[in-house]
Amino acid sequence: MAYKITEDCINCGACEPDCKNEAIKEAETIYVIDPNKCTECVGWFESSKCAEVCPVDACVPDPAHKETRQQLLEKWRKQNPGKTPAVT
Numbered sequence: 001m002a003y004k005i006t007e008d009c010i011n012c013g014a015c016e017p018d019c020k021n022e023a024i025k026e027a028e029t030i031y032v033i034d035p036n037k038c039t040e041c042v043g044w045f046e047s048s049k050c051a052e053v054c055p056v057d058a059c060v061p062d063p064a065h066k067e068t069r070q071q072l073l074e075k076w077r078k079q080n081p082g083k084t085p086a087v088t
């Protein structure tokens with residue numbers, strides 16, 4: 001499932017540069033994750049980088065966007081045509 005950023009976000013921006021899918025953007029008061037771009041870092045890393053770097057644990061799985069690992073990998077492949085995933 002895609003990740004989301006909760007209201008606990010302190011708007012520090014630590015998560016944005018680590019998102020290789022460019023799914024994280026600054027909104028009015030907090031950062032937000034586009035669920036159509038988020039692959040939980042599947043294809044890039046072993047774990048979700050936004051959750052790792054967030055100093056207040058505001059990056060959490062979004063139960064409204066449940067996806068299997070295979071679905072996340074397929075989404076990654078559509079976003080990165082011709083590339084080979086670093087992690088599958």
